[in-house]
Amino acid sequence: xxxxxxxxxxxxxxxxxxxxxxxxxxxxxxxxxxxxxxxxxxxxxxxxxxxxxxxxxxxxxxxxxxxxxxxxxxxxxxxxxxxxxxxxxxxxxxxxxxxxxxxxxxxxxxxxxxxxxxxxxxxxxxxxxxxxxxxxxxxxxxxxxxxxxxxxxxxxxxxxxxxxxxxxxxxxxxxxxxxxxxxxx
Numbered sequence: 001x002x003x004x005x006x007x008x009x010x011x012x013x014x015x016x017x018x019x020x021x022x023x024x025x026x027x028x029x030x031x032x033x034x035x036x037x038x039x040x041x042x043x044x045x046x047x048x049x050x051x052x053x054x055x056x057x058x059x060x061x062x063x064x065x066x067x068x069x070x071x072x073x074x075x076x077x078x079x080x081x082x083x084x085x086x087x088x089x090x091x092x093x094x095x096x097x098x099x100x101x102x103x104x105x106x107x108x109x110x111x112x113x114x115x116x117x118x119x120x121x122x123x124x125x126x127x128x129x130x131x132x133x134x135x136x137x138x139x140x141x142x143x144x145x146x147x148x149x150x151x152x153x154x155x156x157x158x159x160x161x162x163x164x165x166x167x168x169x170x171x172x173x174x175x176x177x178x179x180x181x182x183x184x185x
Contacts, residue, residue, distance in 0.1 A: 026052065027051065027052055027053070028049045028050060028051060028052065028155070029049070029050045029052055029151075029152055030047060030048070030049060030050075030158075031047070031048045031049075031050050031067060031075065031077070031152075031154075032045070032046070032047055032048075033045065033046045033047070033048065033077065034075075035135070036132055036135050037076075037077075037078070037130030037131070037132050037135050037136035037137070037138070038065065038077050038078070038079070038130055038131050038132065038136075039131065039132050040107075040131075041065070041079075041105055041131050041167075042065070042077060042154075042157075043163075045160075046157055046159060046160065046163065047157070047158055047159035048077075048154045048155075048156065048157050048158070048167070049154075049155050049156040049158060050067050050151065050152030050153065050154055050155065051152055051153045051154075051155040052151070052152045053152075053153070054147065054150075055080070055126070055147050055150050055153060056153075058083065059083070059172060060169075061080050061083055061126065062080055062081065062083060062169065062172045063079060063080065063081075063169030063170045063171075063172065064079070064080050064153050064154075064169050065077055065078070065079050065080075065153070065154040065167060065169075066078060066079075066080055066126075066128060066145075066150045066151075066152070066153055066154070067150070067151045067152045067153075067154065068128070068145055068149050068150050068151060069149070069151065070137065070142065071142070075151075076137065076138070077154060078128035078129060078130055078136070078138050078139075079105070079128060079129055079130070079131060080126050080127070080128055081094055081096075081101065081103070081127055081128065081129050082094075082096065082118065082121055082125075082126060082127025082128075082139070082144070083121065083126060084121050084122065084123050084124060084125055084126070085120060085121060085123065086118075086120070086121050086127075087117075087118065087119055087120050087121075088116075088117065088118045088121065088127050089115075089116070089117045089118075090110065090114075090115065090116050090117075090127070090129065090139070090140050091110060091112075091115040091116075092109075092110060094106075094129070096174070099174040099175070099177070100174060100175040101172075101173070101174060101175075102173040102174060102175055103170075104170065105131050105170055106129070106131050106132075106133060107131065107132060107133070108132045108133040108134035108135060108136075109133065109134055110133040110134065110140070111134065114133075114140040114141070115140075116139070116140045118144060121144050122144065122146075124146050124147050124148070125144035125145065125146060125147075126139075126144060126145050126146075126147065126150070127139045127144055127145075128145055154167045155167060
């Protein structure tokens with residue numbers, strides 16, 4: 001009788017482990033950061049877990065780091081800055097619906113040849129940019145990205161050990177208007 005209980009426990013453990021492994025593989029994907037377009041938020045050689053579900057809705061999508069593929073099939077990691085229905089200009093700074101976006105994470109000078117304007121993003125479109133503007137291939141080059149083209153959202157950095165942690169999205173802020181001191185949301 002003890003032998004049968006042990007066999008049942010082992011079979012149950014193996015079945016649960018197989019289920020958990022399958023669920024993890026469907027839900028998450030490991031990714032290595034290959035380029036410098038997202039520095040300093042992401043550094044080359046770091047490893048991330050992508051959450052393979054859809055992008056958050058509305059304002060919650062802003063600032064998330066997403067994975068998508070370029071025309072050659074290369075995986076790109078970029079930050080969502082423009083949301084469906086918004087008008088956008090990406091130049092020396094990013095303007096959303098005529099208001100300058102405060103991007104504490106962004107650096108580098110956008111080359112004038114990459115300045116872009118979008119009259120209005122479609123209901124399923126997002127504008128994505130690399131944080132290092134002078135070293136990024138992003139929506140300034142290939143245009144808005146449909147939500148269905150986003151393969152996942154960067155959720156967790158698991159390597160190197162000194163930088164392990166959840167990847168949090170920044171709060172969306174706009175530059176003060178008319179001399180007001182506080183950033184507007």
